[in-house]
Amino acid sequence: MNLIPEPLVYELSSPGRVGVAMPDCDVPGTPIPAVFARPELKLPEIDELTAVRHFTRLSQKNFSIDTQFYPLGSCTMKYNPKVNEAAASFPGWLHTHPLVGDGYSQGALELMWKLQRVLAEIGGFQAVSLQPAAGAHGELSGVFMIRACQIARGQSGRTRILIPDSAHGTNPASCAMAGMEAVTIPSAPDGGVDLDALKAVLDDSVAGIMLTNPNTLGLFERNIEKIAAMVHEAGGLVYGDGANLNALAGILKPGSVGIDVMHYNLHKTFSTPHGGGGPGVGIVAAGSTLKDYLPGPIVAEKDGTYSFVRPSASIGRMKLFNGNFGVLVRAYTYIRMLGAEGLRRMAENAVLNANYLRVLVEKTWKLKYPRICMHEFVAMGDVAPGVRTLDVAKRLIDCGFHPPTIYFPLIVPEALMIEPTETESKETLDAFAATLATIAREAVEHPELLAQAPHVTPIGRLDEVAAARCPVLCYRG
Amino acid sequence: MPFIPNTEADRQAMLSEIGIGSVEALFDDIPAGKRFPKLDLPKGISEMEVLREIGAMAAKNATASNFAWFLGAGAYNHYIPALVPALASRGEFMTSYTPYQPEVSQGSLQAIFEYQSMAAELFGMDVVNASHYDGATALAEAVILAWRSAPGRKRVLVPEALHPEYKEVIRTYLKAFDLKVDEWTGSASRAASGVDARTCAFVVQWPDFRGELHDLAGVADTVHAAGALFLVHVDPILTGIWKSPGSYGADVVTAEGQSLGNAMNFGGPFLGMMGVTTKLVRKLPGRIAGEAKDHEGRRGFVLTLTAREQHIRREKAVSNICSNQGLVMLQTCIYLAAMGRNGMRKVAELCWHKAHYAASLIGRLPGFQVANGTFFKEFTVKTPVPAAGIVEKLERLGIVPGLALSRYEAKRDRELLVCVTEMNTREQIELLARSLQEAAK
Numbered sequence: 001m002n003l004i005p006e007p008l009v010y011e012l013s014s015p016g017r018v019g020v021a022m023p024d025c026d027v028p029g030t031p032i033p034a035v036f037a038r039p040e041l042k043l044p045e046i047d048e049l050t051a052v053r054h055f056t057r058l059s060q061k062n063f064s065i066d067t068q069f070y071p072l073g074s075c076t077m078k079y080n081p082k083v084n085e086a087a088a089s090f091p092g093w094l095h096t097h098p099l100v101g102d103g104y105s106q107g108a109l110e111l112m113w114k115l116q117r118v119l120a121e122i123g124g125f126q127a128v129s130l131q132p133a134a135g136a137h138g139e140l141s142g143v144f145m146i147r148a149c150q151i152a153r154g155q156s157g158r159t160r161i162l163i164p165d166s167a168h169g170t171n172p173a174s175c176a177m178a179g180m181e182a183v184t185i186p187s188a189p190d191g192g193v194d195l196d197a198l199k200a201v202l203d204d205s206v207a208g209i210m211l212t213n214p215n216t217l218g219l220f221e222r223n224i225e226k227i228a229a230m231v232h233e234a235g236g237l238v239y240g241d242g243a244n245l246n247a248l249a250g251i252l253k254p255g256s257v258g259i260d261v262m263h264y265n266l267h268k269t270f271s272t273p274h275g276g277g278g279p280g281v282g283i284v285a286a287g288s289t290l291k292d293y294l295p296g297p298i299v300a301e302k303d304g305t306y307s308f309v310r311p312s313a314s315i316g317r318m319k320l321f322n323g324n325f326g327v328l329v330r331a332y333t334y335i336r337m338l339g340a341e342g343l344r345r346m347a348e349n350a351v352l353n354a355n356y357l358r359v360l361v362e363k364t365w366k367l368k369y370p371r372i373c374m375h376e377f378v379a380m381g382d383v384a385p386g387v388r389t390l391d392v393a394k395r396l397i398d399c400g401f402h403p404p405t406i407y408f409p410l411i412v413p414e415a416l417m418i419e420p421t422e423t424e425s426k427e428t429l430d431a432f433a434a435t436l437a438t439i440a441r442e443a444v445e446h447p448e449l450l451a452q453a454p455h456v457t458p459i460g461r462l463d464e465v466a467a468a469r470c471p472v473l474c475y476r477g
Numbered sequence: 478m479p480f481i482p483n484t485e486a487d488r489q490a491m492l493s494e495i496g497i498g499s500v501e502a503l504f505d506d507i508p509a510g511k512r513f514p515k516l517d518l519p520k521g522i523s524e525m526e527v528l529r530e531i532g533a534m535a536a537k538n539a540t541a542s543n544f545a546w547f548l549g550a551g552a553y554n555h556y557i558p559a560l561v562p563a564l565a566s567r568g569e570f571m572t573s574y575t576p577y578q579p580e581v582s583q584g585s586l587q588a589i590f591e592y593q594s595m596a597a598e599l600f601g602m603d604v605v606n607a608s609h610y611d612g613a614t615a616l617a618e619a620v621i622l623a624w625r626s627a628p629g630r631k632r633v634l635v636p637e638a639l640h641p642e643y644k645e646v647i648r649t650y651l652k653a654f655d656l657k658v659d660e661w662t663g664s665a666s667r668a669a670s671g672v673d674a675r676t677c678a679f680v681v682q683w684p685d686f687r688g689e690l691h692d693l694a695g696v697a698d699t700v701h702a703a704g705a706l707f708l709v710h711v712d713p714i715l716t717g718i719w720k721s722p723g724s725y726g727a728d729v730v731t732a733e734g735q736s737l738g739n740a741m742n743f744g745g746p747f748l749g750m751m752g753v754t755t756k757l758v759r760k761l762p763g764r765i766a767g768e769a770k771d772h773e774g775r776r777g778f779v780l781t782l783t784a785r786e787q788h789i790r791r792e793k794a795v796s797n798i799c800s801n802q803g804l805v806m807l808q809t810c811i812y813l814a815a816m817g818r819n820g821m822r823k824v825a826e827l828c829w830h831k832a833h834y835a836a837s838l839i840g841r842l843p844g845f846q847v848a849n850g851t852f853f854k855e856f857t858v859k860t861p862v863p864a865a866g867i868v869e870k871l872e873r874l875g876i877v878p879g880l881a882l883s884r885y886e887a888k889r890d891r892e893l894l895v896c897v898t899e900m901n902t903r904e905q906i907e908l909l910a911r912s913l914q915e916a917a918k
Contacts, residue, residue, distance in 0.1 A: 001581070005775070009591050009814045019815035020558045022823040026903040030833035032826075033851075036692075038720050042598050043818040051815045052560055058588055059569035063581035066568030079480055080572050083524045092535030095542050098552050098744030099880055104872070107537030108743045121517055133610035133745070134800035136787070144649070173787035173797035177621075179653030182792040220506040251504055256511045267800065271480070276585040277575040277607065277764065277803025279746035295649070316649035320551065320613045320642050320733075321744025324802075333531060337479055339521025344513070345478045348500045352483070355503055356491040372503055397581055402574075408788075425482035426491060457580040459777035467769035467781045471758070473604045475594035 002060035003458050009054055010475045013044035019051050042477075061458050062276070063402045069428050071357075073376045073405035073417025074168070074216055076246045076268035078350075083337070084272060084330035093329055098321035102307045109306035112322065113299040115332045122335075122343065123242075123262060124253025125285035127311070129294040131323040135243060138263025138282025139174035139210070144315040145261055145286065145293040146208045146237045147178060152313065155235065158207035162236075164193050166217055166409045171210045171241060180207060187411060191217045191369050193227055202230060208237035213254070214244045214374035216409040216417070218354065228258025237261070237289065245269040246421070247351055247375035250344030261286040270331035281327045295319075349422035350375045353429060357420050360433035364440040368412045376419035378412050379404075384443035387450055389414040392439055394453035394461065399435045479524075539877070541741065545905040547835075549855050549896025550686070550880040551612075551640050552744060553736045555714065555824070556899055558815055561738045565808045575764070575803070579779045585803070586778035589766035592810035599716040599813075599821075600730040601723020602752030606763035608801040609749025612733025613643045616680070616710050617650035618762050618796055619729045619751060623678035623706040624656060625795070626760060630677035630705065632657045634668070638685035641885040643710070665691035669699040680708045683722065684715070687848070687882070687894060688855040697726025713737055713750065715853050717825030729753050738812025739805055748805040759785060762796030827899035828854035831906060835897045838910035844917055848892070855896040857882070861917045864893040870916040871909075878909055 046054070063070065070077040088094075096105055116128040132138040143161060150158045160183050161175045172182035183201060188194040192215070209231050213221045221227065228238045240254050240262030246269045248254065254262055266272050267280035274280070286294055295318040297308035338346060351374055358377045362370055368378045381389025393403035393416070405417040420429055442449050454460065483491070492498065504512060522530070541554045548554075565571070569584060576582030576589075589607045596605040609615035620633050635647065637660040644658075651658060656677075661668035665681050672679050679700045684690040693709070700707040706729060709722035713732045716722075722730045734748030735741070753761050759782065767781035787794040816824065832854045840847040844861030860867055864881035871878045879896060882889035897906065 006583075006587065008587070008594075010594070013817075017817070018819050019817050020560075020820045022556075022820060022827065022899065025827055025830050027831055027834035027906065029830045030837075032718055032829060036719055038716070038718055041717065041818050041822060043595055043816075043821055044814055045817045045819060046814065048560060048815065051811065052564065054814070055564040055588070055811055056567070058584040059564070059567040060584065061582075061587070062569040062573045062576075062584035063578070064569045065572035070574065072574055075574055077572075077574060081480055083527065085566065087528060087531045090532055090535035091540055091542055092532075092538045094740040094742055095540035095554075096538040096743050097541065097546075097548050097554075097741050097877075099548060099550055099884070100539050100877065104539035105537075105743065107534040110537070111531070111534050118518055124514070133614070133802070134798070136797045136799045137610060137614075140797060144653070147653070168799075169787040169789070169791045169794070170797050170799050172792035173790075173794045176792040176794070177650075177653070177797045179655075222506050225508060250516055251513060252507050252511055253514050256514065257508060265800075273571045273804070274574045274800075275802075275804030276570055276573045276582075276588075276807065278801040279610075279803070279805055280800040282800075316652075317642060317645040318614075318649055319646065319745070320611045320747065323744070324610075324746040325743040326740075326746050329531065333527055336519070336530065337521055337524065337527050340516035340518040342478055342521045343516065343518075345481060348503075349478075349481050349483050349488075351503045352488065352491055352495075352500055355495050359495050372497075372505070393578070394580065397578070402581060403578055423480050423482070426487045454580050458583050459580060459775050460771035460773060462579055462769035462771050462777045462779045464769060464779055464781065467767045467779055468784075471765075471781055472768035473590075473593060473758070473765055473781070474597050475591070 001457065002057055006057050008475055009044045009046065012046050012050050012054060015045055017045040017047045019046050019048050068400060068402050069424060069432055070402040071404050071418050071420050072402065073419040074243055076419060076421060078271055078421035079423035080271055080273040081334060084333050087333040088326050088329040093326065106306055109299050111329060111332055113301050113306050115328055116299060118335050119264060119283055120285055122249055123285045124255030125287050127291040127294055128283055128285045129298050130283050130328055131295045131318045132263065132282040132284055133319055133324050134278060134280040135263055135265045135282040136170040136174055137318060138284045139170055140177050141284045141295050141318050142239045142261045142263060143174055143178040143180060145290050146239060147180065148293050148313065148315050149237065149290055150207050158205060160205045161207055162201060162209040165411050166215050167210065167212055168243065191219045192221050192223055195223060198227065198230060202234040204235060206234060206236045208239055210239040210241055212241040212243055214247050217369060217378050218373040218376040219369060220374055224257045243268065244375060247347055249347050250340060251347045255287050261290045266327055266331040271334045272327045272330040279324045279327055281324045346422050353420045353422055353424060357418065357429045357433060361436055364437045376417060379416040379418060381414040381416050383440045384447065387443040387447060389416055391450035391453060392416065395439050395450045397454040398456055401432055401435060545876040545908060547879045547895050547897060547909060548877045550894055552741045554741060554898055554900050555736050557738055557740060560815055561808050561811045564811050565804060570807055571804060576780060579777060583777060586766050588807050588810050590778045592806050593766060595813040596750055597752055599713055600752040601721025602730050603755040604758045604761060605750065605752040606761055606765050608806040609751060609763060610802060611747040611749045612710065612731060613646035615731040615749030615751045616643055617647045619708050619731050620647060620678050622729060622760050623708060626706060627677045630675055631655065632659060632675040633678045634659050634661050634671060634676055635680040636682055636685050637662045638687050638689065639682050640686040665693060666695050669696045672700050672703040672705045674704065676705045678706050678708050682710045684712060684853050684855065687857040688852040689849050690851040690853050693725035712853060714825050714828060717821040718829060728757060734809045737809040739808050746802055746805050748802050748809055760795055763798050763801060824899050831901055832856065832897040835895065835906045835909065839913060842910065842914045845913065854898055855894060858893045858895055860891045860893050863890045867893065867913065867916045871912050874912055876909060876912055878913065
């Protein structure tokens with residue numbers, strides 16, 4: 001990790017320096033009307049090497065999958081194969097235009113069609129739209145679809161969506177963005193949905209339920225079929241949040257247990273890079289009830305020719321052009337390499353790694369649910385009096401590990417949500433568990449080591465309260 | 478298996494530590510009859526084979542490198558300096574997560590802050606967020622922002638000449654809230670007087686879908702006097718030479734940032750950009766990086782004002798956005814830094830001069846007419862014969878002359894939207910003009 005302070009790009013600027021030389025103008029000029037001409041453009045002026053060093057040095061201030069174990073729960077930080085990048089870099093993808101016409105983009109349409117098919121097959125659904133750009137975007141699409149279907153059934157009074165209290169914040173936020181009311185339902189002591197609580201709220205105001213399965217506690221919802229049947233019986237529809245599909249691909253088709261519509265995060269399960277925040281893809285897949293409502297257009301095939309078509313009752317377009325196409329190429333590359341057998345091995349090893357690590361961690365740390373988990377599990381950071389999860393997370397940084405997800409799910413106090421993924425070796429898991437054991441000891445013997453961590457980073461803990469009170473969001477010279 | 482380090486010996490050791498006999502036993506919670514389904518997928522293949530297969534698919538597409546390229550309409554063929562992908566593809570940037578742990582994410586966070594600063598300068602805005610999915614979803618969320626600032630006002634005025642796919646996305650997003658989307662025509666300054674007490678937002682696309690670059694003088698005053706917000710969706714390359722939307726009094730500025738260092742990529746990933754005035758910052762969706770200090774007073778950067786966001790506020794958040802277009806934003810950050818003051822001016826000037834040269838040649842052709850008053854890099858040509866036919870003929874000659882507007886609107890069958898950027902040489906422009914004349918015969 002690069003510990004040396006790096007100036008802002010503006011602070012490296014010197015008038016007259018040129019980073020990229022552009023060609024001379026080879027046509028007769030046309031004057032730019034003075035009344036509209038921009039008087040000043042305050043951008044930095046740096047040479048190319050300065051730019052290269054600046055951004056290289058910045059990169060060295062990041063933890064990443066390529067450099068560290070990154071067991072961020074619910075984010076599936078698995079290895080992002082380099083072949084994905086090679087496959088996405090063919091000029092035939094990079095420099096083709098979304099409006100060039102189907103006849104000149106058959107290769108791109110073919111890839112999209114094949115990806116739609118394999119994703120539908122993996123989830124046990126009938127059709128797929130590749131448009132949504134992220135998980136939350138897929139959720140929004142799915143809730144729009146549920147709403148449109150309920151209206152078509154003459155059920156416009158169904159405006160409430162049920163969401164377990166263990167769900168990601170995007171679920172209720174997506175409902176609000178779709179003009180629906182999010183209703184929280186509590187979890188039962190075993191971590192699953194409380195069936196009595198569910199029964200109590202299932203009335204004719206309910207449009208559907210959003211379920212993450214496995215849920216954010218890393219537990220498979222054992223009553224999934226019963227829940228889906230109860231919701232369907234009451235006139236509702238079932239949304240599946242596919243954030244945790246890495247535990248299920250090749251193990252269970254969600255479409256076979258009553259899920260009507262589901263998003264998959266291609267940037268989690270299907271190995272495309274997270275890019276420091278994106279781009280992702282949150283494709284939506286649907287069964288017979290909702291497939292006609294998918295966002296469009298989607299790709300169809302006839303006699304070896306591919307074209308865009310719009311599902312008959314489509315909710316409309318969610319995004320410009322063809323979604324995050326470059327990410328689709330990466331995900332397809334990965335699935336094509338793995339095949340059915342590889343996908344099953346992927347999920348099996350993800351769950352095996354999580355359980356192995358769980359058993360090791362359980363020796364020194366409290367777990368919320370000390371039983372067989374799926375791809376992740378939740379420990380609690382209050383390992384000694386006065387020690388908080390945040391301190392544990394920061395101490396892990398000193399030891400060269402990216403911290404797990406912390407303080408989530410909200411229903412577990414001092415949560416440390418750990419997802420190792422299948423691409424980590426037993427040695428890495430052993431080392432991480434040993435470090436956690438050491439930190440548990442330090443928490444008792446040298447709590448100041450935790451309280452003051454991290455010690456070997458470019459900066460210490462930042463005063464986030466002050467930053468939000470008087471925000472500085474721009475360089476102001 | 479590719480990408481899985483566990484050997485059979487590892488697996489056995491791990492199973493015995495867990496205390497179970499087989500991997501299958503880990504899945505006992507899953508309904509027995511549905512467990513381990515058969516997946517009908519092609520058998521997995523090696524890296525070498527997959528690249529051959531995918532390379533063959535990619536080769537079937539027409540690309541801007543193999544044609545004289547004059548097609549824009551929302552996705553633009555601009556030059557991407559070599560350092561942009563070289564730096565952005567560094568694993569430390571590409572394989573990191575959203576920077577929720579600032580001490581080990583200063584690289585991403587400082588880059589976001591630098592991007593915000595440079596984009597705010599282009600727009601003439603106080604604050605820019607860390608990205609939306611694309612220009613269309615950014616504009617849709619900007620309209621929602623305007624409505625949430627004045628919830629009683631349920632009408633939005635958008636240009637009739639707004640990009641058709643932007644209109645579609647806005648309609649999809651707004652359906653839920655029962656907002657009325659009306660369209661304005663004519664000049665922006667006259668249309669602004671249509672803003673009434675029911676209207677929350679007046680939207681200008683700048684230049685609009687057909688290339689017209691409206692004069693925004695006075696628009697903000699009219700819109701503000703009626704109590705609405707003024708939203709401008711701008712071509713960010715234009716801001717290299719043109720007065721910024723902020724200087725015309727825009728409250729919210731959105732843009733499609735693909736032009737700034739990102740490939741066309743068959744339409745994505747693109748970059749939704751959004752900037753606002755300080756007054757609106759706590760309503761701005763998406764992530765924002767801010768400056769902060771640690772206990773020793775060292776400068777660092779952190780995601781801030783998070784009380785707007787879904788992971789804190791859940792259903793009360795200003796938006797549901799979580800994953801954004803981080804790596805695309807980084808490409809744009811590197812692009813803006815490397816191009817800098819001089820490069821951004823130069824690119825905009827080249828687009829301006831070349832587009833105007835092309836328009837002057839085409840406008841002189843018999844039967845052809847340039848339909849715009851003021852334009853930047855894209856203009857509409859009225860054609861003597863159906864434009865779709867011209868496009869077809871020219872494509873066979875290795876020229877993609879633009880977008881036949883009949884693609885979106887059947888009645889505009891004799892209109893061709895031509896885009897000229899710094900990538901087009903004088904030879905290509907002259908070839909385009911000659912070939913158009915030939916094709917119309």
